[in-house]
Amino acid sequence: MFVVLIDQFWSLTIAGLALGFIYVLISLGYTMVYGVLRMINFANSEIFMWGTFGTVITNRDLYNYTQTSEPATGWKLALVLITALLMSMFIAGLTAVFVEFVAYRRLRMKGTNRLATLISAIGISIVLQEVMRLLTDSRPVGSPRVLEKIILAEVWGANLRLDTIITIIAAAVIFFILERFIKLSRMGKAIRAVSQNEDAAKLMGVNLNRVITTTFLVGGLATGAAAFFYTTVFEYTKFNIGFTMGLAAFTAAVLGGIGNIRGAFYGGISLGLLEVYASAVLGTQWKAVTVFVVLVLVLLFKPNGLFGEAVQQTRA
Amino acid sequence: MxxxxxxxxxxxxxxxxxxxxxxxxxxxxxxxxxxxxxxxxxxxxxxxxxxxxxxxxxxxxxxxxxxxxxxxxxxxxxxxxxxxxxxxxxxxxxxxxxxxxxxxxxxxxxxxxxxxxxxxxxxxxxxxxxxxxxxxxxxxxxxxxxxxxxxxxxGKDDLQGPALAKYATKGVSNAKVFVFDDQSAYAVPLRGYVEAGLTKVAGASLVGGDSVPNTATDYSPTIAKIATSGATVVIYTGYYSAAAIFIKQLRDSGSKAIFAGGDGVFNQEFPKLAGTAAEGSRITGVGGLAGIxxxxxxxxxxxxxxxxxxxxxxxxxxxxxxxxxxxxxxxxxxxxxxxxxxxxxxxxxxNTIKFDANGDISYGLFAGFTSKGGVLVNTGIVK
CATH class of the missing domain: 3.40.50.2300 (Response regulator)
Known part of the structure; x- marks a missing residue:
């Protein structure tokens, strides 16, 4: 049972970390919106899915890579990767702002109850998914290989592959930048103020609409970065991939304590590792069961997630 | 919804x-x-x-x-x-x-x-x-x-399973086979028939298996199992889009094991999606008019x-x-x-078409295909 885990421990750990960091960035999209609006952004999974196409378009259409072309090297590689990252972030960020504008803003201004917004968010996510389904003819879309998956080194029997290493490091950097933005910038402070007390923040002169749009934007940018890493590692996307990844990231957000950015970080990483370890030990068919059993257990003892207490003090 | x-x-x-x-x-x-x-x-x-x-x-x-x-x-x-x-x-x-x-x-x-x-x-x-x-x-x-x-x-899946087992292990001496499915109602029984078919292939042994939902995109745990099992042949009984994601990851991990799949993988989109990683994959499918x-x-x-x-x-x-x-x-x-x-x-x-009392024909035509230069090439009926 544990043979595979022992034999392949470091390979699994690296894979789990890469997956975990992708979850961390997507769960930011959930957790930030929740922190400010106290609502789940159900469309975040589709924002992610749209983001993956940013990378595909960059690689395939902008730089004309094909499934059989040689991967890029040197400066060209850096250029393509950075363009793809920015493109994914741009598309996802734009989609997120669009979602806020269409599904949230007007309803919020009219003071409707939360259920209405919930439905409109689900509605917009179906629209986003169906539009992409029609655009891609329901077919899976492969992303051409730009980054050659060179094995950099072998550490304790595990291959350190370029794409996973880039994912882990770059995702950590992006997370750190966003976290600092929310901690230190004026806008970040405004976001935290609104999440702590909306009315008080308004009285202090915080522009609520701008704060909310920015929150969606930042969440969308993080989700878009995740979409870039996902497409670079897996070189694949489809109109319906958002659901699985979105659900996992949402689980990660809840596991860590939704509304809490540090929670999203630890939740994402733990989930990524938990998934690969559980799959290796019990068989992949037990992955989902294990994940949700652990989630329920955590919530039983810490109803607000792993970082539940921290939510009260340093929200968002 | x-x-x-x-x-x-x-x-x-x-x-x-x-x-x-x-x-x-x-x-x-x-x-x-x-x-x-x-x-x-x-x-x-x-x-x-x-x-x-x-x-x-x-x-x-x-x-x-x-x-x-x-x-x-x-x-x-x-x-x-x-x-x-x-x-x-x-x-x-x-x-x-x-x-x-x-x-x-x-x-x-x-x-x-x-x-x-x-x-x-x-x-x-x-x-x-x-x-x-x-x-x-x-x-x-x-x-x-x-x-x-x-x-x-x-032909039914109980005819396809053995054909796939045979084709996947063709020319491999003492094949160590790893079989996994995508948890669908098509793939799980087919995996059973493949495993049953393997027992009749001389020298072949089943060294492991897994069951991965077709929504998965990260196959690292399965690949870790394949590495531990020392498999030389990997058979997947699911569909082509997941197979394309998997085969890329398998090749990226450095594995050179033969990859094989059933008629669920049998689709020209498979080598297109998987690119060069698909080269040499063995797939059982139906011959098509061109082959006949x-x-x-x-x-x-x-x-x-x-x-x-x-x-x-x-x-x-x-x-x-x-x-x-x-x-x-x-x-x-x-x-x-x-x-x-x-x-x-x-x-x-x-072949002669005549239905038995339950609606089946007596023969099953499964052709073996190999991925070559981005297309699946017919190598003839698996015998």
Whole structure:
């Protein structure tokens, strides 16, 4: 049972970390919106899915890579990767702002109850998914290989592959930048103020609409970065991939304590590792069961997630 | 949510179909217009399979109509079930109760077949599927049993499993085989038949397995297991899109094990999606017209404007059984069902088609394909 885990421990750990960091960035999209609006952004999974196409378009259409072309090297590689990252972030960020504008803003201004917004968010996510389904003819879309998956080194029997290493490091950097933005910038402070007390923040002169749009934007940018890493590692996307990844990231957000950015970080990483370890030990068919059993257990003892207490003090 | 929308759309299109058929038949009552149906995925993610099959049916009908000009004018009613049981159960009632439809080529997929069966049994409508391979459909002890209306001109999965096991391990001495499925109703039983087939391959041994949902994109745990097991052959019994993601990751991990898959992976999109990682993959599938008669294939392309695709032989055979029945004057459902049950004739592949009491044919044609230069190349029938 544990043979595979022992034999392949470091390979699994690296894979789990890469997956975990992708979850961390997507769960930011959930957790930030929740922190400010106290609502789940159900469309975040589709924002992610749209983001993956940013990378595909960059690689395939902008730089004309094909499934059989040689991967890029040197400066060209850096250029393509950075363009793809920015493109994914741009598309996802734009989609997120669009979602806020269409599904949230007007309803919020009219003071409707939360259920209405919930439905409109689900509605917009179906629209986003169906539009992409029609655009891609329901077919899976492969992303051409730009980054050659060179094995950099072998550490304790595990291959350190370029794409996973880039994912882990770059995702950590992006997370750190966003976290600092929310901690230190004026806008970040405004976001935290609104999440702590909306009315008080308004009285202090915080522009609520701008704060909310920015929150969606930042969440969308993080989700878009995740979409870039996902497409670079897996070189694949489809109109319906958002659901699985979105659900996992949402689980990660809840596991860590939704509304809490540090929670999203630890939740994402733990989930990524938990998934690969559980799959290796019990068989992949037990992955989902294990994940949700652990989630329920955590919530039983810490109803607000792993970082539940921290939510009260340093929200968002 | 999404499913529901699809379902209601399907209902609307099915209704349109039925009314379309009815109005067409009254308008041309003077000419002898007869209807057969094709059922399979014509939209959605599996659409390419259904469109290929329907083209072969339309081709057979075109030849038939040209040959019998003035006597018969057969039309094909398209029934789009998206390969999805939920959609099938909404489109089947309309066809089941539309007495103008004499027989159905299809349904294409096993799950959709099971969902459609009650309506076709009630309507006494004969079915000849070109591609529904699930064993239980012709097993009289199973609740999925399709008798008396269900027939198929394709080999069952219990024939495919051993063929796949044989083809995957061909030329590999002391093959160590790892088999995994995608948890679908198609893949799990097929994995069982592959594993059973392996016991009959000399020197081959089963060293491990896994079961990964088809929504997964990260296969690192499975690849870790493959590495630990020391497998030299990896067989996947799921579908092509997941296979493409998996094979890339397997090759990126440095593994050189042979990759093999069943007819779920048998799709030209597989090497396109997987790129160079797919090279050398071994896939069992159906031969296609091109593999059997290049002359027929050339004519197909001329008449239809496209090349024939997956299950074209089977779809063409199935349509021809119904068309021959029409020619012999079996123009009611009851007569058509009796005709098919008693049918004995030649497949375009040269085999004899004769259905047993449960609706199966006696042979299974599984060709071996190898991915070469981005396309799947036929290497002949697996023997």
């Amino acid at each position: 999404n499913r529901k929308i699809q379902r209601s759309l399907a209902v609307v299109s099915a209704a349109a179909l039925v009314f379309g058929v009815a109005s067409a038949s009254t308008a041309q009552a003077a000419a002898k217009v007869l209807y057969i149906a094709y059922q399979g995925p014509l939209s959605g993610g599996e659409a390419s399979t259904g469109i290929d099959e329907q083209n072969a049916v339309k081709y057979a009908v075109k030849l038939f109509n040209a040959k019998n000009k003035g006597k018969f004018n057969v039309k094909v009613v398209s029934v789009d079930d998206q390969g999805d049981p939920a959609v099938a159960s909404t489109v089947a009632p309309g066809i089941g109760s539309n007495k103008n439809v004499l027989g159905v080529v299809g349904p294409a997929y096993s799950g959709a077949t099971i969902a459609s069966l009650p309506y076709y049994k009630a309507g006494g409508l004969v079915l000849i599927s070109p591609s529904a391979t699930r064993v239980s459909l012709t097993d009289p002890t199973s609740p999925d049993f399709g008798g008396p209306v269900f027939h198929r001109v394709v 008669s290049p002359k027929l294939e050339a004519d197909f392309k001329k008449q239809m404007g496209v090349s024939s695709g997956v299950y074209s032989v089977e779809s063409y055979d199935a349509a021809n059984i119904l068309l021959e029945g029409i020619k012999k004057g079996n123009t009611t459902r009851a007569k058509m069902l009796k005709w098919v049950k008693a049918y004995k004739g030649k497949s375009v592949s040269g």
